[in-house]
Each structure stands twice: as structure tokens, then as C-alpha cells.
């Protein structure tokens with residue numbers, strides 16, 4: 001049989017999806033499974049977005065321009081202006097989800113064997129995108145004891161080599177929920193300018209900030225125009241994960257010119273989904289106000305309930321809708337599988353994401369899980385109670 005590529009063999013499985021067969025088996029056995037494992041919000045998509053695809057006037061479902069339809073990009077630029085991020089529509093390339101924006105960014109600024117420094121734990125698919133691009137992830141460890149704050153700048157500087165091309169951050173963070181402060185962004189700005197690196201910021205959770213905290217974008221930082229690349233997406237903002245629309249934003253013309261060539265190779269982002277995403281920009285502020293209240297309440301309940309379980313340590317997320325919980329166990333891969341295969345409380349169990357896949361340093365995060373608080377408060381309480389009882393029963 002012909003041989004699979006080395007790249008294919010080393011491509012990591014998603015830690016979020018690899019337990020799916022065990023969940024399916026649990027459903028077959030009649031168990032109810034609370035999904036704390038995946039960032040698929042249960043919040044309704046704004047009606048304006050759904051209506052726009054219901055009553056469109058297209059005769060042909062044609063390609064759009066590779067960089068996305070002009071009308072949509074002009075409106076995205078308006079959206080950024082409202083968020084005090086001042087870009088033009090031609091600083092934006094519409095992509096097939098934030099996922100494709102990440103691939104384009106990696107392809108645009110890094111060659112095979114180049115290095116990208118990423119504070120870990122980080123969004124697990126950064127490992128996959130790096131492998132796909134032949135790029136090496138160099139992790140800089142952020143710690144649960146510090147609530148996953150930006151590691152000291154000296155830690156970054158120790159890791160910079162001639163092969164380092166970029167620093168990638170996720171703000172607010174998946175899986176940590178950490179929201180970088182303006183001061184932390186300024187520190188990163190100084191370091192990328194000093195070492196002539198790109199700063200890629202995955203800001204797909206920009207709106208999801210709690211306790212009155214506000215998000216500070218890398219494109220709000222003056223002097224970072226040539227260095228900054230934003231990754232964005234409609235998936236979480238409007239609960240439109242299935243639309244598959246995101247964008248890459250940079251004021252660096254060479255970055256946009258190069259990313260556009262990657263965009264041309266795949267022809268066009270999805271046309272109907274751009275129509276929905278353009279309409280979604282009309283979503284009233286009240287939608288977000290309600291959503292933030294809901295997530296903040298969920299966060300409060302989740303953290304309070306987790307803190308009541310003996311031996312569990314958890315940070316206090318200020319943004320996004322995830323947290324990392326450290327459990328009194330040795331191996332969360334085995335624990336997560338056991339929860340689905342062998343445990344239930346009155347016919348109910350939970351699915352969590354083992355955290356090791358959110359680290360690239362081997363052996364780190366083995367006793368941690370990521371929890372997505374994408375369930376309503378009642379379900380969250382039930383799910384944490386199941387976790388509590390499971391921890392009492394589990395032997396590893």
C-alpha cells in the first residue's frame with residue numbers, strides 16, 4: 001500500500017473530538033451526556049442572520065471575490081471602528097472560519113521549520129495548524145497559579161531564535177479564559193518590535209468579557225501596524241459556528257497581498273454564509289448584553305461549584321467561555337474516557353476535554369481538563385455535581 005506522509009502521521013487528533021466515539025456509545029446505552037467539552041454555544045443565532053439566508057434574492061450561488069465580498073468587508077470595517085479598531089475594508093480578507101485565517105497567517109509569515117512562540121495552554125488546533133504548515137510551536141508556559149497571565153517577557157526572550165517569526169496569543173483565551181490587559185499587550189508590542197516578529201492575535205472571543213473588563217486589541221496599539229495580524233470569526237460572536245466565516249485583518253499591505261494569494265488558491269469563502277454574516281452585523285447591542293449576562297452567570301456558577309469540590313483548582317476566567325480545572329487525578333485522558341464508558345449518576349454523565357492536548361510540552365496538563373460553559377445554569381450545576389461524584393468514585 002502507498003505510504004501516508006510523515007506530516008499526516010504527526011498531525012495531532014483534536015483532543016476535543018477524539019472522545020466522540022465513547023460519547024456515541026454512551027448515548028446508545030441510553031445515558032444523557034452533558035457536553036462541557038466543545039465550544040458550541042447553545043445561544044440562538046441572531047434572527048437577522050437567519051432571515052437573510054431564508055429570503056435572499058440570488059439566482060446563482062456564485063463564488064465571491066477571494067478576499068470576500070466588498071459590501072461585507074466594508075461593513076466589517078464599520079464593526080471594527082465601533083470597537084475602536086480603525087482598519088479599511090482592504091485590510092480584511094474574509095476566510096472560511098477563523099481556522100482558515102490561522103492557516104493563511106501561518107502560511108503568510110512562516111516557512112517550514114520556522115518557529116512561533118505561543119503561551120500555553122493554547123487552543124488545541126494551533127498544534128494542528130502548525131503541523132499542517134510545517135512550523136514548530138515553541139510554548140511559553142503560563143500557570144494556573146497566576147490565573148494564566150502573560151508569562152514574564154524574559155521567558156519569551158529566552159525562546160527567541162533566528163527561526164522565530166511570530167508570537168501568537170489568544171485574547172480572551174481559549175482554553176484559559178484569560179483576558180490580556182492593555183499593559184500586557186504593550187509588553188508584547190515592545191518585544192515584537194525589538195525582535196522584528198509578527199504578533200498574531202486570535203480575537204474571536206472579543207465580545208466575551210466579564211466583570212466590566214474591556215478587550216484591548218493589538219490593532220488598537222499604536223506603532224504595531226506592520227506587525228499585527230488579527231484572526232477573527234463570526235462563529236462564537238453570533239453563535240454561527242456552522243456558517244464557517246472568519247477573517248484575517250492586518251494593516252501590513254505585504255501581509256494582505258500574500259494572504260490574498262492563499263485565498264485565491266481556494267477561490268472564495270462561502271457565499272451564502274457571507275450574506276448571513278453581513279446581516280449578523282446588524283445584530284442589536286441588546287443581544288450581546290443579554291448573552292454576556294448569561295455567560296457571566298454561568299461562569300460564576302461553574303467556578304463557585306468547582307471550587308466546592310475537594311482537590312479541584314480553577315482559575316477565574318475574565319473572558320471567552322472556558323476554564324481550565326486541575327483535578328485530583330493523574331491522567332485526564334483516561335478519566336474523560338472513563339466518565340463516558342464506565343460512569344453515570346442516575347443515567348447521566350459528562351464529557352470534558354482532557355487538557356494535555358492544549359499544551360505542546362509533553363506531560364504538562366495531564367491532571368487538567370478544559371470546561372466550556374456552553375450549557376444553561378441548571379445543566380451546569382448538574383454537570384458539576386456529576387463531576388464531583390465521579391471524582392469520588394474514580395481510581396487512577
Ligand SMILES: Cc1ncc(COP(=O)(O)O)c(C=O)c1O
Nearest residue numbers: 039097098099123174233235246
Ligand atoms: C480560539 C479559537 N480560535 C479559532 C477558532 C476557530 O473557529 P472557526 O473556524 O469556527 O471560526 C476557535 C474555535 O473554537 C477558537 O476557539
